[in-house]
Amino acid sequence: xxxxxxxxGLLELGETLVVQQRGVRLSDGEEKVKFDSGVLLLSTHRLxxxxxxxxxxxxxxxxxxIVFIEEQSSGIGKSAKIVVHLHPASSNKEPGxxxxxxxxxxxxxxxxxxxxxxxxxxxxxxxxxxxxxxPTGQAMQVNKDTQAGRIRAVGIVGIERKIEEKRxxxxxxxxxxxxxxxxxxxxxxEMVELSKxxxxxxxxxQGDITEDETIRFKSYLxxxxxxxxxxxxxxxxxxxxxxxxxxxxxxxxxxxxxERGGIMSLTEVYCLVNRARGLELLSPEDLVNACxxxxxxxxxxxxxxxxxxxxxxxxxxxxxxxxxxxxxxTIFCAVG
Amino acid sequence: xHRRGVGAGAIAKRKLAEAKxxxxxxxxxxxxxxxxxxxxxxxxxxxxxxxxxxxxEIRKNPEFRVQFQDMCATIGVDPLASGKGxxxxxxxxxxxxxxxxxxxxxxxxxxxxxxxxxxTLEELHQQVLKGRGKFAQDVSQDDLLRAIKKLKVLGNGxxxxxxxxxxxxxxxxxxxNMDHTVxxxxxxxxxxxxxSEIKSSLKWETERAKQVLExxxxxGMAWLDEQAPEEPQYxxxxxxxxxxxxxxxxxxxxxxxx
Numbered sequence: 001x002x003x004x005x006x007x008x009g010l011l012e013l014g015e016t017l018v019v020q021q022r023g024v025r026l027s028d029g030e031e032k033v034k035f036d037s038g039v040l041l042l043s044t045h046r047l048x049x050x051x052x053x054x055x056x057x058x059x060x061x062x063x064x065x066i067v068f069i070e071e072q073s074s075g076i077g078k079s080a081k082i083v084v085h086l087h088p089a090s091s092n093k094e095p096g097x098x099x100x101x102x103x104x105x106x107x108x109x110x111x112x113x114x115x116x117x118x119x120x121x122x123x124x125x126x127x128x129x130x131x132x133x134x135p136t137g138q139a140m141q142v143n144k145d146t147q148a149g150r151i152r153a154v155g156i157v158g159i160e161r162k163i164e165e166k167r168x169x170x171x172x173x174x175x176x177x178x179x180x181x182x183x184x185x186x187x188x189x190e191m192v193e194l195s196k197x198x199x200x201x202x203x204x205x206q207g208d209i210t211e212d213e214t215i216r217f218k219s220y221l222x223x224x225x226x227x228x229x230x231x232x233x234x235x236x237x238x239x240x241x242x243x244x245x246x247x248x249x250x251x252x253x254x255x256x257x258x259e260r261g262g263i264m265s266l267t268e269v270y271c272l273v274n275r276a277r278g279l280e281l282l283s284p285e286d287l288v289n290a291c292x293x294x295x296x297x298x299x300x301x302x303x304x305x306x307x308x309x310x311x312x313x314x315x316x317x318x319x320x321x322x323x324x325x326x327x328x329x330t331i332f333c334a335v336g
Numbered sequence: 337x338h339r340r341g342v343g344a345g346a347i348a349k350r351k352l353a354e355a356k357x358x359x360x361x362x363x364x365x366x367x368x369x370x371x372x373x374x375x376x377x378x379x380x381x382x383x384x385x386x387x388x389x390x391x392x393e394i395r396k397n398p399e400f401r402v403q404f405q406d407m408c409a410t411i412g413v414d415p416l417a418s419g420k421g422x423x424x425x426x427x428x429x430x431x432x433x434x435x436x437x438x439x440x441x442x443x444x445x446x447x448x449x450x451x452x453x454x455x456t457l458e459e460l461h462q463q464v465l466k467g468r469g470k471f472a473q474d475v476s477q478d479d480l481l482r483a484i485k486k487l488k489v490l491g492n493g494x495x496x497x498x499x500x501x502x503x504x505x506x507x508x509x510x511x512x513n514m515d516h517t518v519x520x521x522x523x524x525x526x527x528x529x530x531x532s533e534i535k536s537s538l539k540w541e542t543e544r545a546k547q548v549l550e551x552x553x554x555x556g557m558a559w560l561d562e563q564a565p566e567e568p569q570y571x572x573x574x575x576x577x578x579x580x581x582x583x584x585x586x587x588x589x590x591x592x593x594x
Contacts, residue, residue, distance in 0.1 A: 117471055174400070177390045181404060184386050187379055189411040194375060198368045213369055220372055224379070225414040225421045241420050267492040271438045281434035283419050284489045310509050311491035335492065335509060 001028035002101040003065050003086045005094035009050050009058035011043055014134045018042045019121040022052065023112030025079075029103025035059070040108060042121055045131040047084070059097055061086070063131055070166060071119055072107075080115040082108045082122070188224070195226050215240060243297065245282070245290035249273070249313075250299040257301065257315050263327065265334045266291065266303075266311040310335055380422055387426040394427055398476035401429075405482060416486055436475060436483040439464050441492075444507035452556030453493075453508030454520075454574035457481070460505055500524040504574060510555045519548050520572065527576040528561070528569045 011017060024040035026033060026049055035057075041048040047066075051057035067085040074080040085105040110118070198217060218239045221228050249269075256272060257264055264272075266287065274281045282290075291303040291313060300316050310331065393400050408415050408423075415423035416433050424430025443463040447455060461477055468475070484505060487494045493509025499521045506512060512520075522537055523529035534545040549570050552558035561569040 174393070174397070177393045177400060178403065180386055180390060181400075181407065184382060185407045185411055187382055188408070188413055191372075191375060191379055192412045194368070194372050198372060201368065213366065216369055217372075220369075220376055222418050222420055223376060223422050225408070225417045225423055226412065227414065227417075241418075265492065266490045267441055267487075270487075270490055271441055274434060274438050279431065280425075281419055281431050283416055283424070283430060283434055284437065284486050286418050286420065288489050305491065308509050309491045309493070 001026070001033060001103075001106055002096065002098040003089045003093070003106075004049075004059040004061045004098065005096040007046075007048065007058050007060040007094075009041075009048055009055075009060075012045070015043050015045045018044060018125060019118055021110065021112070021114035021118050023110065023114075024049065025109040025111060027107040027109065028098070028101050029105055029107070031103075033097075035097075037111070040118070042118065042125065044125060044134060047122075063125055063129075065089075066126060068163075069119070069122060069126070070162065071115070079109045079111045080113070081110065082115060082119055084108065191224050192226055195221060195224070239289075242286065242290045243293055245286060246293040246297055246299060249287075249290055250294065250301050252276070253301055253313060254315075257313065260334075261326065261330055262315040262317075263330050263334065264313050265331075266313060268334065269313055306331075380426075383422050383426050391427055394429060395432070395473055398474070398479060401476075402478050404429075416482070432473070433479070433483045433486060436464070436479060437487050439467055440480065440483055440487065440505075441507070443467060444505070448508065449556075451572075451574040452552075452558070453506060453510065454557045454572065455505050455507070456574055457503040457505055459574075497521075508555070510557070511551075515544070515548050516551060519545075519552070523558075523570070523572050524575055528571040530564075530567050530569055532567060 020039055020041040022039050024038055026035040026038070035049060035051065037053070038049045038051045038057075041050070044063075046060045046062050048058065048060040065086045067087055069085070070083045072081040072083060083105055084107075088104070108115075108118075195217075202214070202217070218228060219241065222239050222241065252273060253264070253269065269291075270282070270284060270287055273287070288311070291311075294302045294313075301313055302316055303311060304314055305311050312331065312334070394404060405415070413423075415421065415427070415429050418424065419430045419434065421430065440460065443460060444453065444455060447463070457477055457480065461475075461480060464475065464480065481496060481503070484494050484496060491509070493506060495506040495512070497504040497506060497512070497517055497520060504520060504524075518538060519529060519534060522534065529549075531542060531545045531549065534540055534548075535542065538545075549558065552570065552572075553560060557574065558570045558572055561571055
């Protein structure tokens with residue numbers, strides 16, 4: 001933390017703000033310091049930290065002081081962190097909160113998240129090194145280290161070892177993930193086999209399977225993402241879920257349809273509905289399967305499929321003759 | 337089946353036998369369904385465990401997503417079939433791809449007036465990334481292709497055409513047969529094509545070449561340059577994005593969808 005200097009926090013001429021994040025705590029190596037809760041700003045030239053309660057308390061360190069950075073993922077009760085390894089402070093550094101430090105790195109704790117983006121932008125700035133080509137107005141301490149100088153930086157061996165460890169751990173994580181994935185897929189495969197066997201039994205015993213059981217079976221297939229092998233359908237390839245969805249759609253689409261002359265392409269509907277939902281979106285197949293049930297459920301909207309394959313939803317109430325004339329024109333507008 | 341005897345007794349006996357057979361048949365299916373239900377619950381637990389350890393991996397790592405998708409396809413499972421599926425609910429893969437689908441549709445709609453509904457995968461990728469903004473999860477070209485394959489089911493004419501090592505994405509239900517596709521592939525090298533080139537490369541007659549080009553013109557996928565030195569050139573705006581000085585902003589793209 002002795003690399004930091006007091007600053008006004010105002011950006012210099014030629015210095016641009018890249019990203020900022022609230023709720024960041026600074027640590028001097030492993031030790032907590034009083035800089036507990038602040039806004040961390042990344043500019044093209046510096047890393048600036050301003051206390052959220054006391055705006056006068058503002059410190060900064062030039063990006064040229066940074067040797068390298070690494071991520072520390074969050075844990076239980078611990079925020080995600082970025083560890084910033086720094087060159088030793090230059091002798092002509094402006095005064096700061098600490099005269100000395102036994103650590104050559106600091107930690108940024110992201111108590112309110114934002115570390116992924118911040119890390120990304122910081123890495124970018126470290127690569128681009130824009131501070132070198134954009135000199136700023138203030139006489140800042142610029143670390144004149146060149147590549148050769150960097151090699152001389154303190155503790156470079158320890159740093160390299162850390163990079164290697166991190167790479168190994170990433171590799172280990174990935175291979176563990178693949179292993180777990182393979183095991184999971186084995187179990188999924190068993191489910192597929194079982195469903196095929198049930199489907200065959202259903203086919204053989206035509207008429208002996210109750211509607212209820214068929215519906216149950218279909219919902220199991222839906223959960224697993226297994227294609228429905230049973231050809232004899234009661235409600236198309238739909239399930240209870242699709243039936244409910246169909247009813248929901250009839251409600252949601254009434255007004256939009258009226259606003260658009262009673263007709264909308266399925267693509268438009270897909271976008272409209274999913275944009276409105278935000279989360280737990282519908283798959284294209286969910287939408288199609290639900291729409292196929294509209295007519296049989298006697299809902300006020302219905303699905304129409306043209307010879308070209310284009311699919312639209314239209315209001316049942318609209319006069320057919322009226323629609324034929326303007327339908328062609330509307331379809332060209334709707335789908336291009 | 338033979339009729340053993342005609343009397344009421346024989347008929348009643350047969351009916352009883354049939355009923356018993358039906359019952360047994362139903363019981364068999366019920367057994368298997370119960371078994372499937374139990375196994376499903378077990379699988380759900382396994383998937384939950386997997387998700388708790390590796391959900392991030394799927395979100396962050398495009399290569400892992402590819403592996404995951406390929407494995408699913410191999411065993412006959414479609415994790416993107418329904419938003420109600422376990423995969424979607426627990427791993428969040430569904431929302432990732434369905435939202436991507438919306439973004440793809442919006443970009444294609446916004447640019448359709450320029451390229452007639454044909455766009456390179458590269459340009460689509462760029463525009464989608466721009467629209468998603470800086471804080472969104474990264475998407476790969478493979479992700480786009482998978483999302484597009486899912487969109488086809490909406491009957492909107494989305495198609496993927498391989499050209500010169502990459503892909504053209506078609507987003508309008510225009511009829512593009514083998515002839516059209518081959519001409520597109522020919523045009524990919526320079527961004528334009530002429531009747532003579534088609535004739536010499538593909539050994540077609542003039543009439544066939546002209547028909548294909550006329551169709552592409554009509555669909556707005558090709559533009560005609562009659563002032564070219566030797567003969568008219570048919571340019572494909574989809575392949576020539578450097579010409580455009582104006583770019584579509586995410587806001588404009590959103591406005592294109594009502």
